[in-house]
Amino acid sequence: MTQSRAAVLLEVKEASRAFGGLKAVSEVSLHIDQGELIGLIGPNGAGKTTLFNLLTGVYPPSSGSILLNNESIGGMKPYRINHKGAARTFQNIRLFTAMTVLENVKIAFHQHARHSLFSSMLRLPKHFQGEEEITRKAMDILSIFNLADQGDEIASNLSYGNQRRLEIARALAAGPKLLLLDEPAAGMNPNETRDLMNLIAWIREEFDLTILLIEHDMSLVMGVCNRIYVLDRGILIADGTPAEIRNNPKVIEAYLGQEA
Ligand SMILES: Nc1ncnc2c1ncn2[C@@H]1O[C@H](COP(=O)(O)OP(=O)(O)OP(=O)(O)O)[C@@H](O)[C@H]1O
Structure with missing residues (x-):
């Protein structure tokens, strides 16, 4: 066998x-x-x-x-x-440094979410539900990396170690x-x-x-x-x-x- x-x-x-x-x-x-x-x-x-x-x-x-x-x-x-x-992190950290920690992870979700362009352009209820869900999921991932309480912080203000962790969090958001x-x-x-x-x-x-x-x-x-x-x-x-x-x-x- x-x-x-x-x-x-x-x-x-x-x-x-x-x-x-x-x-x-x-x-x-x-x-x-x-x-x-x-x-x-x-x-x-x-x-x-x-x-x-x-x-x-x-x-x-x-x-x-x-x-x-x-x-x-x-x-x-x-x-x-x-x-x-396949998702990756980089040797030289590549975050959206002017955006918040939460936005950095949400962007990765958005890239993968099956939002209809139509519902988001017209700002239909479906769009807002999707947005809420993405925020919740992004916060869940940030919690895993002990970054949830820094969600509103600008990414470049994080310590170097936390920026590295955020990069991994963002890669994970791509599923x-x-x-x-x-x-x-x-x-x-x-x-x-x-x-x-x-x-x-x-x-x-x-x-x-x-x-x-x-x-x-x-x-x-x-x-x-x-x-x-x-x-x-x-x-x-x-x-x-x-x-x-x-x-x-x-x-x-x-x-x-x-x-x-
Ligand atoms: N875009 C490029 N153009 C020209 N040469 C390159 C390019 N990218 C990498 N190289 C060369 O290819 C070789 C391998 O580089 P690479 O960065 O993949 O090595 P590495 O194992 O990741 O090194 P390190 O541990 O120092 O990061 C090196 O000689 C490097 O200079």
Whole structure:
């Protein structure tokens, strides 16, 4: 009898992306099953963010294919990929800094709500009901991130750590199946980082998510991820459990090379 395995949510087949003569991502193949929390690590310039950019439509792959739920998404526009179920955060936080915390999350809901343009233009009762519901849902998400009491605050007034949390809250509002987090703990202190990682593990369960996480803090990645992929100079040099990755000579060499 064959062992049952979770369905594959994301499959990348020999994806490459070149910038001029530089192959930032070189024939990378990987897969992520539904429900997994996967780490993506590698030294500076390894191609991690470029791979995220391919997965979310910022750039089309130069070659290879990307399948989300068995559907080819390679080269689709970012908003379409977002609608197909992949949402992300950015290494450099990208919030609507002049808007309130609540508005930042509501916008993400609006992008996904099935409001009829007609009812919203005519401001029919249906429109207001939809608006109320979106406000309630946005506040629910903000509560999870302990940001509900700062809903009326301008986003740029939040602490750096809270801006990072707001970015994740906003990504969640899109109702993703796959959440891509690009260094979510960057700039946080160790306590904030630990809290954030616990929160990420919790939202995965609560929202039935699959998560791909870029993170430099090795102990953190090793602590929360089921499996880890390692990139170096655009090439996938290893994948395995945290224990396998920790002892992999190619990985150790890649990181030692960076320190040298
Ligand atoms: N738009 C671009 N144009 C030209 N080169 C680029 C572009 N984006 C990335 N690169 C190059 O591709 C390589 C991989 O960069 P990328 O940002 O993906 O690495 P990374 O692993 O995310 O690095 P870091 O950990 O430092 O953020 C680097 O050499 C980078 O300079």
